[in-house]
Amino acid sequence: MDNASHILTPPAEPRIFGFYLDGDWIASGDRQVFERASPAHGVPVTRIPKCTEDDLNAAVASARVAFEDRRWSGLSGTEHAAVLLNAAALIRERSEEIAYFETLENGKPIAQSRGEVDGAASICEYAAGAARSLHGDTFNNLGDKMLGLVTREPIGVVGLITPWNFPFFILAERVPFILASGCTIVAKPSEVTSATTLMMAEILTEAGLPDGVFNVVTGSGSEIGQALIEHDDIDMVSFTGSTAVGRRLLQAATGNFKRLGLELGGKNPQIVFADADLEDAADGVAFGICFNTGQCCVSGSRLLVERSVASQFETLLTERLSRVKIGDPLDPQTQVGAITTPAQNETIVRHLEGGPKEGARIVCGGGVLITERGQFIQPTVFADVTPDMALAREEIFGPVLTMQSFDTDEEAVAMANDTEYGLAASIWTKNIDRAVATMRRVQAGRVWVNTTITGGPEMPIGGFKQSGWGRETGIYGVEEYTQVKSVHIELGKRTHWIS
Numbered sequence: 390m391d392n393a394s395h396i397l398t399p400p401a402e403p404r405i406f407g408f409y410l411d412g413d414w415i416a417s418g419d420r421q422v423f424e425r426a427s428p429a430h431g432v433p434v435t436r437i438p439k440c441t442e443d444d445l446n447a448a449v450a451s452a453r454v455a456f457e458d459r460r461w462s463g464l465s466g467t468e469h470a471a472v473l474l475n476a477a478a479l480i481r482e483r484s485e486e487i488a489y490f491e492t493l494e495n496g497k498p499i500a501q502s503r504g505e506v507d508g509a510a511s512i513c514e515y516a517a518g519a520a521r522s523l524h525g526d527t528f529n530n531l532g533d534k535m536l537g538l539v540t541r542e543p544i545g546v547v548g549l550i551t552p553w554n555f556p557f558f559i560l561a562e563r564v565p566f567i568l569a570s571g572c573t574i575v576a577k578p579s580e581v582t583s584a585t586t587l588m589m590a591e592i593l594t595e596a597g598l599p600d601g602v603f604n605v606v607t608g609s610g611s612e613i614g615q616a617l618i619e620h621d622d623i624d625m626v627s628f629t630g631s632t633a634v635g636r637r638l639l640q641a642a643t644g645n646f647k648r649l650g651l652e653l654g655g656k657n658p659q660i661v662f663a664d665a666d667l668e669d670a671a672d673g674v675a676f677g678i679c680f681n682t683g684q685c686c687v688s689g690s691r692l693l694v695e696r697s698v699a700s701q702f703e704t705l706l707t708e709r710l711s712r713v714k715i716g717d718p719l720d721p722q723t724q725v726g727a728i729t730t731p732a733q734n735e736t737i738v739r740h741l742e743g744g745p746k747e748g749a750r751i752v753c754g755g756g757v758l759i760t761e762r763g764q765f766i767q768p769t770v771f772a773d774v775t776p777d778m779a780l781a782r783e784e785i786f787g788p789v790l791t792m793q794s795f796d797t798d799e800e801a802v803a804m805a806n807d808t809e810y811g812l813a814a815s816i817w818t819k820n821i822d823r824a825v826a827t828m829r830r831v832q833a834g835r836v837w838v839n840t841t842i843t844g845g846p847e848m849p850i851g852g853f854k855q856s857g858w859g860r861e862t863g864i865y866g867v868e869e870y871t872q873v874k875s876v877h878i879e880l881g882k883r884t885h886w887i888s
């Protein structure tokens with residue numbers, strides 16, 4: 390049977406994981422454990438240890454030794470690339486297993502998990518090239534007696550905190566680049582989705598990564614995550630998650646002035662002009678809010694549509710949304726799976742209930758789907774939304790779209806920028822002048838024109854405003870984990886200061 394038609398079932402027993410230290414598994418032993426239930430099936434699927442502070446200290450020490458003795462940073466770009474290419478091949482070999490556990494823990498459709506795992510392998514391949522092309526600069530214009538070099542050096546030990554919405558893909562957008570820079574890593578995945586990060590650790594060791602370069606501690610964010618961001622022997626933290634925890638990081642970083650890479654929230658506009666291909670735009674807007682159940686930092690959650698086509702667009706969009714397949718994420722035909730955590734489900738339901746009280750009108754959806762076990766929410770569109778409403782301002786992180794109308798290009802840009810966030814934006818128009826002018830004025834780290842939520846490892850991603858600091862992927866994604874050293878080399882006999 391092929392993947393496109395075969396429906397998998399959850400495991401009879403949860404899979405038991407240890408954590409990963411110095412190239413080896415450590416069993417949970419007498420530590421507390423966290424049992425993760427599938428948000429779509431309600432049955433336990435994985436069990437992971439709750440690491441202690443001693444475990445964290447051991448992981449940081451392992452990453453520190455591995456960094457200082459140069460077992461990784463001292464290798465050539467070619468050697469780094471070889472490990473990353475091996476890792477890509479192993480990810481492809483284990484893709485079914487990774488995708489299965491990604492779906493079980495996260496609730497996302499299996500077809501999407503498969504695509505993300507394939508994408509992760511492709512990112513490793515790209516980063517292998519980046520490892521070989523990472524370079525600094527030279528100044529050959531300082532006169533015959535001086536040569537200036539600017540070298541890029543790895544920052545050191547990176548603490549990597551990843552969220553539950555794309556556990557494997559977000560990991561893959563960071564780890565290969567951090568490794569390409571020569572740094573070592575202590576990763577802390579979200580407690581609810583740790584399995585595939587632990588699999589990555591095993592894969593990297595098998596791919597030839599020296600022991601101690603990639604370590605994984607597991608447990609909750611408020612305990613082990615907080616201890617990690619406060620740790621004085623970590624040189625940089627790369628964090629993806631909520632703006633609230635991002636703020637905590639700013640405080641925690643003051644201890645040793647650690648560097649921060651922050652990828653935070655978004656309230657991303659979808660600007661639809663009257664001259665767009667409205668069929669394409671409706672399909673893109675539907676995808677942009679349904680993909681990953683709207684639990685993406687780049688979800689297109691604010692529809693801004695030119696007033697003259699607003700009613701026509703509403704009809705096109707709602708017709709499409711009525712055909713989206715919601716249900717068992719292990720069914721390869723499913724397009725919208727389960728909401729990943731009960732807390733996230735509550736947040737979305739609060740907005741579904743609060744919207745009408747604020748005066749917004751539900752155009753379609755609005756329902757929580759009652760199933761025997763999982764938590765599922767219908768894609769929902771709210772119209773009559775005003776800029777002051779919580780619906781329009783807060784990151785809902787669910788399949789909930791707000792709709793507002795504009796009359797002029799100026800107004801469209803002003804509405805798009807009327808948010809504390811600045812992660813992504815999509816522009817739909819067939820007029821190239823308008824597309825470019827709007828792109829230039831929209832405050833967002835990533836802009837799509839006549840498409841949405843797409844891209845590969847070549848292009849950087851990251852936020853303007855309160856959506857974060859720094860960039861991931863592309864050559865920027867490697868440079869992010871380096872620091873620059875300038876070197877002056879004097880040639881020939883020195884002109885003496887003391888004659």
Ligand code: NDP
Pocket residue numbers: 550551552553554577578579580581608609610611612613614615616618629630631632634635637652653654655685686733736784785786
């Ligand atoms: P969090 O920011 O709490 O979680 C993101 C990651 O940070 C997880 O690995 C979490 O671990 C960890 N974490 C939590 N608290 C701390 C801490 N004090 N110190 C260090 N690490 C910590 O997000 P939530 O899961 O609470 O989701 C809330 C909202 O955040 C969502 O509704 C959404 O708006 C936004 N969000 C944005 C994401 C993005 O991609 N930009 C991703 C996830 C959420 P653990 O899960 O084990 O607690």
